[in-house]
Amino acid sequence: MAEVVASKSPSVSLDEFKASILKNGIEAAASTHLMDRIPHVFDNDWELYRTWKRKLAKLIEVDPLNVTIIGSGGIGFSLNPYKDFRPFSETSDIDVAVVSEHHFAVAWRALRTLKLPDVRNNKDREAIKEHRTNYIYWGTIATDKVLHYLPFVRPWTEAVAAMAGERPTEEREIKIRLYRDYDALRSYHMNGLEALVATLMAS
Template sequence: MRTIAISEENKNLLDEFKKVLDNKEMSDADIVDRYILFGTPFVFKNNEDKYYFLKREIANFFGTSTSNVIMVGSAKLGFSIAPQKLWKLLDDDSDIDMVIISEELFDDYWKQLFEFNINLTYRNEKEDELYRDFLEYFFKGWIRPDKFPFKFDNKRKWFEFFNKISYGEYDKRKITGAIYRNEYFFRKYHEQNIRRLRLGGK
């Protein structure tokens, strides 16, 4: 079990992060740069090479650059800043959340999903609910594969890939992925979240 060994360090990092939120000299964009876009992920703090190899494996699968692949979430920071898991410390059950920032990849999936939807004649109630959730994220420039329509073939291929690289050499954790269309949408999402935290979400 790793939880006991890392929980105190996580807590210290969390306390430091909360102080940064109160630092008026740091803008929302500065915090996104320093803590989310850059830096070695907490989960790989003792082995930076693993982060590179994980980025490379994902980049190779999607045919993009390693510079377009980054880690977010509690595996990156040591704690979560997502609204539904706010301040939850990284533990043995935490995933590694990876995102790909690429207009080319986003637009490719967009075209595939557009063609899929044109040819779709019927969605059951559960599929329709999933589709509405997908559109909500899509409007924000974010493709969530877990929100793909049920019968979309590339959903299966996506999860086959991430299942293959999960629970192995990368800290034996589940690995998930998502796509942002470009850095603008990525930054806007995270800057808005930081702003919310600074206005009392913490």
């Protein structure tokens, strides 16, 4: 007997996303269209997405269910108003959300104990300060900005390189954002949506 696959949200347009926010609210829109969907880049191929997640999850030692593609690769367009909500394209990055309390705790400790005077690169120093004052508050770590200061730098660097060779994310830059738990994942994106709702509705 063929396996029954749970239905996931099909691709959504920017206008449909705005209508969803107006009708159902930010929390429902964030859950349905940002997290509980087959990502746009997978062209509604659930099995390919599931296989892709299993490969990445194994490489970074997390459960496949804790891996989600967000950003324009997930919904089909950027939610950054400064990027004019531009559609996902051949040059777009792949933004991945990974929920792992273990990795978050390890990363948090590494960033907390790091001595800023030892960080000579100004860009890295500012990224670490931003994590301490902003990202950590929301239970998230942007590993593409600070990965080389984290204990799991080698396996995660090798993982994103490997997944950049897998269909359909080949030759794309893959960025992982680490979340402490699902509440942090949802809250972070809801906060972002609240900040741009006025711009979104006026576009």
